Amino acid sequence: MKTIGIKQSGGSDQLYIMERDKPELGKGNLLIKVAATGVNRTDILTRERETDEPENVRLGVEVAGTVVEAHNDSPYSVGDRVMSLVNGGGYSEYVTIPSDRVMRIPDKLSFVEGAAISEVFATAYQTLFWIGRLEENETVLIHAGASGVGTAAIQLAKQLKNAHVIVTAGSKEKLDFCRNLGADVVINYKEEAFDEVILAETEGRGVNLILDFVGASYWEKNYNSIAMDGRWVLIGTLGGTKIPHFDIFSLMRKRIQLTGTGLTPRSDAYKAALSQELITKTKDLFENGTMKPIVDTTFDFEDVKKAHDYMEANKNTGKIILTL
Amino acid sequence: MKTIGIKQSGGSDQLYIMERDKPELGKGNLLIKVAATGVNRTDILTRERETDEPENVRLGVEVAGTVVEAHNDSPYSVGDRVMSLVNGGGYSEYVTIPSDRVMRIPDKLSFVEGAAISEVFATAYQTLFWIGRLEENETVLIHAGASGVGTAAIQLAKQLKNAHVIVTAGSKEKLDFCRNLGADVVINYKEEAFDEVILAETEGRGVNLILDFVGASYWEKNYNSIAMDGRWVLIGTLGGTKIPHFDIFSLMRKRIQLTGTGLTPRSDAYKAALSQELITKTKDLFENGTMKPIVDTTFDFEDVKKAHDYMEANKNTGKIILTL
Numbered sequence: 001m002k003t004i005g006i007k008q009s010g011g012s013d014q015l016y017i018m019e020r021d022k023p024e025l026g027k028g029n030l031l032i033k034v035a036a037t038g039v040n041r042t043d044i045l046t047r048e049r050e051t052d053e054p055e056n057v058r059l060g061v062e063v064a065g066t067v068v069e070a071h072n073d074s075p076y077s078v079g080d081r082v083m084s085l086v087n088g089g090g091y092s093e094y095v096t097i098p099s100d101r102v103m104r105i106p107d108k109l110s111f112v113e114g115a116a117i118s119e120v121f122a123t124a125y126q127t128l129f130w131i132g133r134l135e136e137n138e139t140v141l142i143h144a145g146a147s148g149v150g151t152a153a154i155q156l157a158k159q160l161k162n163a164h165v166i167v168t169a170g171s172k173e174k175l176d177f178c179r180n181l182g183a184d185v186v187i188n189y190k191e192e193a194f195d196e197v198i199l200a201e202t203e204g205r206g207v208n209l210i211l212d213f214v215g216a217s218y219w220e221k222n223y224n225s226i227a228m229d230g231r232w233v234l235i236g237t238l239g240g241t242k243i244p245h246f247d248i249f250s251l252m253r254k255r256i257q258l259t260g261t262g263l264t265p266r267s268d269a270y271k272a273a274l275s276q277e278l279i280t281k282t283k284d285l286f287e288n289g290t291m292k293p294i295v296d297t298t299f300d301f302e303d304v305k306k307a308h309d310y311m312e313a314n315k316n317t318g319k320i321i322l323t324l
Numbered sequence: 325m326k327t328i329g330i331k332q333s334g335g336s337d338q339l340y341i342m343e344r345d346k347p348e349l350g351k352g353n354l355l356i357k358v359a360a361t362g363v364n365r366t367d368i369l370t371r372e373r374e375t376d377e378p379e380n381v382r383l384g385v386e387v388a389g390t391v392v393e394a395h396n397d398s399p400y401s402v403g404d405r406v407m408s409l410v411n412g413g414g415y416s417e418y419v420t421i422p423s424d425r426v427m428r429i430p431d432k433l434s435f436v437e438g439a440a441i442s443e444v445f446a447t448a449y450q451t452l453f454w455i456g457r458l459e460e461n462e463t464v465l466i467h468a469g470a471s472g473v474g475t476a477a478i479q480l481a482k483q484l485k486n487a488h489v490i491v492t493a494g495s496k497e498k499l500d501f502c503r504n505l506g507a508d509v510v511i512n513y514k515e516e517a518f519d520e521v522i523l524a525e526t527e528g529r530g531v532n533l534i535l536d537f538v539g540a541s542y543w544e545k546n547y548n549s550i551a552m553d554g555r556w557v558l559i560g561t562l563g564g565t566k567i568p569h570f571d572i573f574s575l576m577r578k579r580i581q582l583t584g585t586g587l588t589p590r591s592d593a594y595k596a597a598l599s600q601e602l603i604t605k606t607k608d609l610f611e612n613g614t615m616k617p618i619v620d621t622t623f624d625f626e627d628v629k630k631a632h633d634y635m636e637a638n639k640n641t642g643k644i645i646l647t648l
Contacts, residue, residue, distance in 0.1 A: 131581075215572050215573075216572065219572075234572055234575055234576055235576075237572065237573060237576070241571050241572050241573040242569070242570070242571050242572075243570040243571070243572060245566070246566070246567040246570035247565050247566050247567070248539050248540065248543075248558055248561065248565050248566075248567060248584065249539075249561060249565040249584075250584075251558055251582065251583070251584030252558055252559075252561070252584030252585065252586060253584070254584070255583070255584055255585050255586065256583065256584055257455075257581060257582075257583040258575065258581075258582045258583070259575070259579070259580070259581040259582070260572065260573075260574075260575030260576030260577070260578070260579055260580055261576065261579050262576060262579065
């Protein structure tokens, strides 16, 4: 079968289409013929990471496709349309996945839309609810609001908890898009100091939860923006990782919970539990069109280099999907 | 009535006995004649904190005593033996307290023992369970194991969650004491690198939860000691607060939850909910003697200066109590 590999670690020019054996079905697993697979920042990190065994690097962490073979103890059948997180190797014609992690694609949605759900909605769900413990009517700050995770987080926070949603992004188009998804307050970080806007908006109280994809360069402004007993979740480091003058008393003064997280390296059991809770809570909303997977662009599988370049240029609003 | 005030902010020589009006009963409140009141580090911080109004400084955050007046909507009656957190002013002959925060003193325990429960057991309970989410059979590292909060935390972690309890302290006597309370592994931080002992003890996995009273000077060793998905709770800064080279990626690599907390400045509702959950979970254990408030020394109310000096010398194993 076709899959995407790297010649060696490095830039997008290292990506190439290669042949690999079709995977074999194990106990409880499904064999999926992949129709669409999402591009994620973690794929870029995987591509760049130093390795002595480039031939073993497996790119791609989510797929949508059709069940073509099912172990007899699986609740799914041949022909079912499914979407799922995978532990690498999603950029392939076929993948095998444990049944307990798979989600049915809501009837209304295409494979491309299905491929835009697993990673970003699961990441946003985990961050907002499992780690961030967002409660009804609380205020949440979502940086990179127009990103894949950002667009998922805006909808989940708004629709599941009626949260007061504040987002940052770098252009009017992106901010308008976020507002249409439900964001209450949108801030162009290039034009305004987001902490000042937030303190004005919240009458000095600050936000209860921050989804932080940025890290070091926003550190002080995030600290200024967070409320007493706030939860601050680190899920990306686009703005660096080194904090020059960190005083732990600052965390005690505001009783802050600061948590680093990630989804890809989590256990199979964790991914299964998260996926099942996510689809249970969102299925009806996807079916009736209230919640939407946000797809920016699709690329042919063969154009994976273009897809990576596009993501690295931060041009997308929502997901980038490869189709097979 | 007698109470303890400060002449101005500063050392223990600023403490003195003064007269103040007996407080008046409000709706839902109880008037308590104080028999014993605990000394806590927060009292020392309050004593030292700069203030323009030393006459308004109220010392003491926990009491044990007898109900002498009860608002008619209170479930307590005159004569009941109770213990409670108070919002300052515990170093007094009388205090008023909202009924929903008060706990009955278990029958077997004296007033002195009752005064040794509220602050340290509530702090340890909050830290271990509400913030640290300690689960059955997990491993917890408790620094300053022989301190008031430390001795409470060892017992709570062991008896409520059968945790694997690792403690640090600075003398053989203190470590033996911790072991008798249930600690599984005791480490003299003056003689051993605690992170190395912990990694050896846990086969390299590290601990699931750290109760950190120390802060900066233990920072790196704590980081080395914590497991993937570990929770790290900052409840004291005896070793300073400034971290010179903080890299937030370290939190993401181990998916750490780092939380600053404190009990004294929390809301009345929080203190009430915490106190009620604490006593519900521990009442039987205190009654049958399995769980014990640990009292190091009692001082007469008039000897408050000696009591503060004793605490500041880190000589105590367990609580220091003032009696009236």
